[in-house]
Amino acid sequence: MLGLLVNNREVEEIQYLLKREMDEILFDLKDTRIDHIVKRAMEERYTILFALFRRVATHKECMQYILPTKKQKQKKES
Incomplete structure (x- = not known):
């Protein structure tokens, strides 16, 4: 187990980066052109x-x- 000490500003930056990356993945998961293996x-x-x-x-x-x-x-979908 590792520990990490960050201040509030760093936490906000981490949240922003994670949200942005997760939003991109959610958007791409809706794309029907992307192969099932890639989506997995x-x-x-x-x-x-x-x-x-x-x-x-x-x-x-x-x-x-x-x-x-x-x-x-x-x-x-139903």
């Missing part, structure tokens, strides 16, 4: 980024970035 890799990366984001963000902010499950996606 993107989802794995998103999971890692979200785990980092949970450590520095509030519960309310985290709720906005929860990746929809396949069951939720199917309900929206």
